[in-house]
Amino acid sequence: MTGDELERIAAGYRTFVEEATGSSPLYAELAAHVAGDRAVLRFLAALPAGKRQPNLLLAALQFLHGAAPRDGAELRRLVIGDAERLRATMSERATQTNEPARCTGLLPALGLLDGPLALIEVGASAGLCLYPDRYGYDYDGVPVGPAGAVHLRCTTSGAVPVPERLPDVTARIGIDLNPLDPADPDDRAWLRALIWPGPEAAARLARLEAAAGIAGADPAQMLAGDLVDRLPDALDLVPAGCTAVVFHTAVLPYLPRERRAAFLDLVTASPVRWIAQEAPGVVPGTGPEPPGGWGTEFVLSLDGRPLARTAPHGGRIEWLDVA
16 A cells, blocks of 8 residues: 555545534544544555445444444554454445435425326435335424424425425335345444434434334335446336336445446436435536535435535425526
């Protein structure tokens, strides 16, 4: 490994510090430590390039030890002292955050479409965002749906078209390289480990458990494999008379550039409506891509047309002035 390679990894962790500071000060502190710790950087450099990201390292530490390291010194001790298990976990697992609150951005876009709907989520993880019609919502005091086990609150700005009713969903289909089972205790433990410690963690953990209960009791159809390869198979499962809706959130930056381009070509050529919540620039025409590919907000788009800015983990939507 070269000094340049270690510096590239360190730069990625420094970028993550900016992304995490507001929502998880502890993760920001830990990432800053990693960026300056040569031993930890060498551990990361020995992993494949796609397995070095901060989210994966910190989630694996939580998964193995039940909690995030308290400080940089503990992180270094755990990485060096438990390197074999940590390496195996990071090699086997992937960052598959499954935040049901992202449905607060999805719902207004779904309300613009004619139903009934067949939902196809690429990068579905455990499929918890495939149940927008099973959750209750509150958009600045405007309720949508009943208050149930999962009740999602969202602050708004701009002319958000809050729908009067929940969508009519007749099919739920997910695609993921490694679909997670919301009823499996080990998979649920991994999903919990992916939640960043911070002021929102308790609410997110409770929401995860409630949504996993809904999904586990009525499983979606999950297809294992690459999103480009399996999308035609998913479309074959769409019932007649339904509007097929392909959607995804925080998925495309994980793809190599050529695979991302292949997916964009495929989805735009398919007989579907397409909803994306991704960092600016990931979908063409949604703005300049931020450093590191993520930034602090997503752009909600419908068929490639920007509609709103949303919070990465849901709960905030700013409707754009779109005609």
